[in-house]
Amino acid sequence: MIKRTLTLIFTVCLAVSAQAEEISVKDALTPFSIDYRSEYKVGWFSFDIDATRSLRKVDASHWRMAFDAEASIATLKESSDFILVGEQIIPVNYKYRSTGLIDEDDRTLHFVSDQKVVEDSESKKTISDQWQDGIQDNLTFMLQASIELANGKTEFEFPVFEKKKSKTFKFKVIGEETVKTPAGSFLAIKVQQVRSSKKREIYAWFGKSEGYPLLKLRDKKDGKLRYQIQATKINL
Numbered sequence: 001m002i003k004r005t006l007t008l009i010f011t012v013c014l015a016v017s018a019q020a021e022e023i024s025v026k027d028a029l030t031p032f033s034i035d036y037r038s039e040y041k042v043g044w045f046s047f048d049i050d051a052t053r054s055l056r057k058v059d060a061s062h063w064r065m066a067f068d069a070e071a072s073i074a075t076l077k078e079s080s081d082f083i084l085v086g087e088q089i090i091p092v093n094y095k096y097r098s099t100g101l102i103d104e105d106d107r108t109l110h111f112v113s114d115q116k117v118v119e120d121s122e123s124k125k126t127i128s129d130q131w132q133d134g135i136q137d138n139l140t141f142m143l144q145a146s147i148e149l150a151n152g153k154t155e156f157e158f159p160v161f162e163k164k165k166s167k168t169f170k171f172k173v174i175g176e177e178t179v180k181t182p183a184g185s186f187l188a189i190k191v192q193q194v195r196s197s198k199k200r201e202i203y204a205w206f207g208k209s210e211g212y213p214l215l216k217l218r219d220k221k222d223g224k225l226r227y228q229i230q231a232t233k234i235n236l
Contacts, residue, residue, distance in 0.1 A: 028087040028147050029063065030211030031056050035233040037182060038069050038076075041225050042101050047073060051229065053214070055143070061085070062092075065139050074100030080139040087151070089144045091161075094137040107163065109137065118161055130166040132159040141169055142204070146212040149173070149189055170194040179205040181215055183231040188215055211236060 033054040040047055051069035058064055061083050069076040081093040096107040108121035116131035136144055141160045148156040148171075157170040174190040186207050193202040205216040213234060219227040 027057070027084065028150070029055065029057075029084060029143060030213075030236060032211060032213055033235045034213060034231050035183075036229040037232050039225070039228045040074070040102060041227065045101070046225075047071070047101065049074060049076070050232070051076070065143065067139060071100075074098070074102045076102055078139055080137050082137075082140050087147050088134070089136060089140045089147070091135065091137040091140050094139065096138070109161065111135065111137065111161075120164075127164065130161060130164075132166055134158045135166060136160045136169075138162055142214055145171060145191065145204070146206060146214070149191070149206055149212045174203075176208065177205075179216055181230045181232070183215070183234050186215055207234075209236075 033052060036051045036053060038049045038051045040049065049069040049071045051067060053065075053067045055063065055065045058081075063082055063084055065080045065082070067076070067078040076098045077096075079093075079095045080091060083090045083092060090113055091109075091111040094107070094109040094111070096104070098104050106122055110119040110121065112119060116128070118127045118130060119125075120127060136158055138160065141158065144158060145156070154173040155171065157168055159166040160169045170193070172192050172194050174192050177188060177190055178185055179188040179190075186209070188205040188207055189212070191204045191206060193204070195202070199222050201218075201220045203218050204214060206212045207215050213231075213236065214229075215231045215234075217227075217229050218225070
């Protein structure tokens with residue numbers, strides 16, 4: 001009887017230990033594929049593009065995120081390969097390509113964390129004076145924001161490398177509200193990107209659900225819309 005009891009206790013302990021280990025290695029990110037309608041404003045002209053934002057796990061620690069928007073008058077493709085260490089995203093490679101009405105210079109950036117430099121393949125330059133702890137690229141910062149929100153943070157910030165230099169992006173939770181998108185109505189957390197200039201207003205709505213997906217983003221300048229995306233289909 002005693003032997004059987006000890007065996008049962010040992011088995012339960014192993015099960016609890018295994019469960020704890022599973023929880024401890026659970027990823028802070030959730031793979032997804034979300035379709036969006038992207039609205040751009042270029043001067044007096046505005047146009048819509050259907051786009052897809054996706055996240056997939058490549059292996060145990062490597063991930064890839066992509067944003068693809070394409071139409072006859074414009075295309076935009078971004079991708080980011082990064083490492084996830086605990087709840088911290090570490091960018092590795094970032095690519096940006098666009099044509100047509102939203103044409104900008106190509107960008108291919110390599111984040112070399114052990115040397116704390118960013119290598120720009122287009123200009124053949126190594127940028128060594130812009131590295132900061134927790135640095136993000138132009139795609140991963142929104143994912144890192146999702147992680148912070150999942151942890152209950154109401155204010156947070158991190159450096160984001162854009163084009164040739166890094167800038168500190170600050171965020172503040174405004175509150176919870178129901179946001180209506182073409183994909184449906186969702187309970188969301190409304191987040192403001194805090195900026196020194198009040199001319200520019202950027203708000204993002206993250207779903208209050210697994211993965212805290214980006215449902216909507218709106219960028220205005222002087223009260224006029226510059227850019228907006230809204231989810232049309234969500235696959236988690």
